[in-house]
Amino acid sequence: MSALSAVVPYRLTGRRAEVTGPLDLSGAGRGTAEAVRFLRECQSQGLRVTWRAVGRPPYDIGLLSHLSPPDELPGAEDELAVWREGYAYGSLYHRRGPGFVTVLDRRAGRGTAVRLTLDHPELLAAFLRLQEPTPVDAVEREAVGLLVAERLVLSASGWAVALPPRIRRWPVPCTAI
Template sequence: MVQCVLRRHYAADTAELPGMGLGTLTVNATGSAEAARGAYESGARHALLRQPVDLDGDDPAGTIAALVLVRDLTSYGVVVDWRLVHSDATAAWRRLVHLHPPRELLAPGGEDALSQWRASHCIGKCFHRNGPGFVQVRDWRTGQLRKITIDEPRHRAAVPQLLEGARAQDIDQEVLANYTAAGLVDMLGTHAWWMPYQVRRWPQSHTAV
């Protein structure tokens, strides 16, 4: 279960002003994507996750629910105040750099890794868009653009399954291996989740992309 405190303004120091609070959002193992959409449409522009997100924990489904919430709030441009726990700070920021940077990265070397994350983060770092008969991913996380077009039916069919996380055993194993090798799917224990967020609007003119 993920608990998230919603506020109307991007800046945390406005939290005590009248009318800024929008209450607490509670998300179970599924429903994070819909919850993020609802939060944005309600006027939320700042979200505080109450519990740390522990990549080394023993609840992969719960951790993925939190990551999906952060992923989709990021896609809407909502400021996310969250804390991340992981044993490998460098690995964490490099694969999650497209997400809104956490307030704390609780790991050996976490402060240096978080500084690099903040310096490298930008809107549109890793996203996907749905077209007629294809899914396209644009991934800048390594510093170079990777454009991946997915049109093979089995691979396309797996994307909706993975959007909110799924048990790895429920996904076509060849497809899962391909997505993991490409860095589009992240494995947490026995579960997997789709990392790119859906583009809501182009970060620059459509003529440039």
């Protein structure tokens, strides 16, 4: 398995990743984008994550409800309780095909499952570029705006990162997703 992050300090033990320091969810820029990318990639690899958060998110915390909830989220205990209650592996993910990406979103608050196909060249390019935390100015603004509106990208303080993991470990049975 490749390294999950050169920025986030963690220990890997079997199928568990333990983050050794708090992750910044304050939306203050690259730090938050890197934290979200790390959690997304852990989800992609089917790893259980133990972590703590710092910083009160100025964005809708429901955007992250598909990721493993933290052990602590100071100042947002009610939101953390909702996150823990609503968390389900595979509630948001993407699959790639030739020239397109399909996203399934079953996060709480969406009502029913939403399946989106990104095949427009600019949207697809922006989504793929945002697999890594990226300054918003480096990506086509209209594409980022559409992806943010669909709740597929977190954009905060000039940085953006895609939210849906690419699931590489399917639960048994895989039809559960």
